[in-house]
Amino acid sequence: MPKSWRNLILGTVAFLGTGALIGWIYGRPEIGLLVAALAALAWQIRQLLSFHRALGTRNFDAFRFGDGIWQQVFSRFSRANERASKYKERHRVLLREIRKSTDAMPDGAVILNGSNQIVMCNRAAKQLAGLKPRKDRGQRVDNILRHPELTELLQSDDFKASIEIESPVSPIGWLNCRVVPYGANQKLLLLRDVTERLRLNKMRRDFVANASHELRSPLTVISGYLDSIADDGAPEEWVFPVSQMQAQARRMNAIIAELLELSRLESAGLASLDNTVDVAGLMFAAKKAYQSSSGEHADIQLEIESGAVLRGNSSQIESVITNLLSNALRHTPADGTVTLRWESNKKGADLTVTDTGEGISAENIPRLTERFFRVDRGRAREDGGVGLGLAIVKHVLSRHNAELHIKSTPGQGSQFRCHFPAARIDASRDLDVAGATG
Amino acid sequence: MQASNLTDHISRRFNKDIEDLRNNVLTMGGLVEAQLSRAIAAIVSGDSELGIQVANDDYKVNSLEVSIDEECSRILATRSPAASDLRLIVAIIKTITDLERIGDEAEKIGFLASQLAAMDRPSDSYRELKYLGNHVSEMLRTAMNAFARFDVDSALSVVKEDEAVDDEYDAITRQCITFMMEDPRSIRRFMNVTWAARSLERIGDHAKNISEYVIYMVQGRDVRHTEGFDDRESKTD
Numbered sequence: 001m002p003k004s005w006r007n008l009i010l011g012t013v014a015f016l017g018t019g020a021l022i023g024w025i026y027g028r029p030e031i032g033l034l035v036a037a038l039a040a041l042a043w044q045i046r047q048l049l050s051f052h053r054a055l056g057t058r059n060f061d062a063f064r065f066g067d068g069i070w071q072q073v074f075s076r077f078s079r080a081n082e083r084a085s086k087y088k089e090r091h092r093v094l095l096r097e098i099r100k101s102t103d104a105m106p107d108g109a110v111i112l113n114g115s116n117q118i119v120m121c122n123r124a125a126k127q128l129a130g131l132k133p134r135k136d137r138g139q140r141v142d143n144i145l146r147h148p149e150l151t152e153l154l155q156s157d158d159f160k161a162s163i164e165i166e167s168p169v170s171p172i173g174w175l176n177c178r179v180v181p182y183g184a185n186q187k188l189l190l191l192r193d194v195t196e197r198l199r200l201n202k203m204r205r206d207f208v209a210n211a212s213h214e215l216r217s218p219l220t221v222i223s224g225y226l227d228s229i230a231d232d233g234a235p236e237e238w239v240f241p242v243s244q245m246q247a248q249a250r251r252m253n254a255i256i257a258e259l260l261e262l263s264r265l266e267s268a269g270l271a272s273l274d275n276t277v278d279v280a281g282l283m284f285a286a287k288k289a290y291q292s293s294s295g296e297h298a299d300i301q302l303e304i305e306s307g308a309v310l311r312g313n314s315s316q317i318e319s320v321i322t323n324l325l326s327n328a329l330r331h332t333p334a335d336g337t338v339t340l341r342w343e344s345n346k347k348g349a350d351l352t353v354t355d356t357g358e359g360i361s362a363e364n365i366p367r368l369t370e371r372f373f374r375v376d377r378g379r380a381r382e383d384g385g386v387g388l389g390l391a392i393v394k395h396v397l398s399r400h401n402a403e404l405h406i407k408s409t410p411g412q413g414s415q416f417r418c419h420f421p422a423a424r425i426d427a428s429r430d431l432d433v434a435g436a437t438g
Numbered sequence: 439m440q441a442s443n444l445t446d447h448i449s450r451r452f453n454k455d456i457e458d459l460r461n462n463v464l465t466m467g468g469l470v471e472a473q474l475s476r477a478i479a480a481i482v483s484g485d486s487e488l489g490i491q492v493a494n495d496d497y498k499v500n501s502l503e504v505s506i507d508e509e510c511s512r513i514l515a516t517r518s519p520a521a522s523d524l525r526l527i528v529a530i531i532k533t534i535t536d537l538e539r540i541g542d543e544a545e546k547i548g549f550l551a552s553q554l555a556a557m558d559r560p561s562d563s564y565r566e567l568k569y570l571g572n573h574v575s576e577m578l579r580t581a582m583n584a585f586a587r588f589d590v591d592s593a594l595s596v597v598k599e600d601e602a603v604d605d606e607y608d609a610i611t612r613q614c615i616t617f618m619m620e621d622p623r624s625i626r627r628f629m630n631v632t633w634a635a636r637s638l639e640r641i642g643d644h645a646k647n648i649s650e651y652v653i654y655m656v657q658g659r660d661v662r663h664t665e666g667f668d669d670r671e672s673k674t675d
Contacts, residue, residue: 135587140461143586146468166475168579171572272487 008069015040108175108191116140116154116187128191130169141189144168150177154189157181164194174198209263212256219256223249251386258388261319262371265395271312276426279317279351280304283340286321290329298332298355300325301339308344309426316396323389324353324416332357332413349425351418359410368406369394393418400424452517456526459509463530463537466502467582470537473499473544474578474641478571480551481634484559492548499541503534522655529655533585536644536651540578543637543644550634557627566613567634570606574638577603577645584652593649597661603642610635 016036023032047070054074099122102109108125110118118141121131129145136144142151147165159181167173176192226246234242287300310317321340328338336356343350360368364375372387393416397404401421408414473492480489510531513519519527554564577596584593614628614635650662 130583132587135589139586140464142468143461143464144583146464146471146582146586148465148469148472151465151468171576269488 004069004072110189112141112187112189114185125191128193205263205266212259215256219252255386258386262392271399273311277310277312277314277317279310279342282318282321286325296334297329298334298336298338301337303341305343308349309429311424311426312400320393320396323393327389328353328355348421354415356413359412359414360408361410365406455513462506464586466537469499470540471578474575477544477547480548482563482568484555486552486555489548489551493545496541496545503538506534525655529651532651533648536647540641540644543641546637547634550630554630566610570638573603574642577642581645581648588656590653590656593652596649597646600642600646607635607639
């Protein structure tokens with residue numbers, strides 16, 4: 001038993017005993033006991049009341065009554081209280097600092113609960129998306145930022161995807177949105193202002209398109225005169241230079257044509273699902289075009305394993321086939337083989353071009369689709385390639401939700417596989433050409 | 439009435455029904471807003487494919503209207519709501535009609551955009567239409583925000599904004615008439631521009647209607663055709 005408890009009990013017993021003793025001296029011990037008990041009760045009540053008052057006023061210093069049990073209860077309580085308020089203050093400061101730092105973030109952040117309701121948002125979110133932190137608390141975020149794509153993003157649990165939506169506060173602004181999950185069923189919606197980036201991208205695209213367009217007319221004049229000089233019979237010493245100039249002018253024309261096509265592709269949206277493409281037919285045509293052209297080249301094999309019909313843009317897919325085929329032929333010796341393959345399964349369809357050429361080393365593969373990238377700088381331009389073919393292929397494929405997979409072993413050959421998702425296959429039609437080879 | 443007030447019904451299911459209904463209306467609003475901004479983009483950039491796409495996507499708006507309408511009737515029949523709940527349902531029934539009309543106008547603009555794309559383009563790429571379009575989109579956005587936040591003040595600001603839109607529409611019409619008189623060969627093109635402007639102006643009117651329903655929903659006050667407000671509405675409808 002702690003000392004304070006013993007003191008309280010012994011003290012009370014002694015007080016009551018003293019009262020009874022005094023009463024006994026006067027011949028009425030029960031009255032003495034009663035008076036003592038009432039006095040003890042009154043004292044305890046008084047202590048209780050002042051304790052209550054001290055709790056109310058939070059002024060714990062005003063409470064000073066000896067060092068009995070009350071004082072102890074009291075000092076313990078006030079100590080705990082002090083500690084709690086110190087913690088509270090510390091947390092308050094911390095919270096304020098966190099708030100300040102989230103407010104200083106240039107990107108908007110909105111904390112969402114499980115049903116996409118706004119819990120909190122920072123200042124940037126307020127400015128970028130026009131949210132009102134106080135008023136919109138508990139409101140579903142896609143009730144304020146009403147964009148069908150955003151609603152879709154919030155409902156899908158795809159936390160890697162990011163979308164771009166028009167800014168609700170500025171007619172020219174664009175916001176990039178991402179959803180990051182955290183904690184127990186909470187989500188963070190991140191908003192980033194990408195207006196400037198999109199504007200610069202557009203400027204670059206416009207510049208390339210305009211510049212190529214402007215270069216076209218002077219080039220037409222130059223090649224026109226060169227052609228007429230060559231036809232009229234140039235002086236002996238000029239025959240070779242003129243033919244060189246003609247070749248370079250043709251090359252430049254090809255570059256400009258491809259640049260224009262690339263910029264057209266860049267500004268176009270997804271290829272429409274309403275048109276269909278007969279891939280097998282395009283492959284036959286591509287093979288035929290090469291066979292009828294003069295010049296030695298590797299053997300072209302066709303492996304049409306499927307009659308699947310693709311939904312998309314026919315001329316774009318044709319340029320994918322011719323680009324991949326001409327690349328393959330350019331890098332394959334005349335005794336090699338180039339194989340065009342079209343196959344499909346439940347997951348989608350694959351267009352594969354395989355060659356037995358020199359192959360590409362692994363470190364160059366990721367850079368192949370860059371514009372004007374060349375594996376072999378030295379050999380470069382002699383073979384007539386422009387350097388935009390694979391960039392065009394990549395763009396066309398991305399307009400068809402497709403992916404390009406490149407596999408290659410130096411010295412043995414390369415494989416370019418274009419994978420189209422099942423949604424791009426027209427299930428209602430199936431051309432019966434499966435098994436045809438040539 | 440506050441958004442949080444919606445959630446203190448005794449029946450949890452009723453809360454959820456009403457909340458879902460409201461979310462669906464706002465989803466429909468979002469779809470219509472996206473349709474409108476794509477239609478305007480199609481006109482401004484002369485993108486005929488985008489215009490056709492907008493026209494083809496109108497069925498989504500229509501099907502949402504039908505499903506929300508059904509849900510409203512179901513709630514009216516099974517819950518017999520009263521007071522603010524009843525006002526909410528009534529306002530929703532009216533709002534979706536206007537949203538559907540806006541969808542139709544956006545469809546029309548998309549179709550006009552695909553036609554205009556095939557014709558000569560002015561050097562300013564229909565700047566007035568773009569301004570009018572942005573103005574109207576802003577009105578629609580504010581109206582839908584007011585609906586989401588039960589915000590009477592911004593609803594009132596939309597109602598007042600409508601007059602400015604009418605003025606812009608008048609200016610475009612006058613300009614088109616001038617162009618047509620200058621060069622009769624351009625009449626076909628400018629007729630299309632006038633139609634597009636007309637559609638945008640109608641969208642402004644519908645956005646104004648939606649704001650009036652918001653005021654009715656929150657305050658129970660009918661501000662249609664009252665003093666200070668344009669009452670051409672009843673004649674043109």
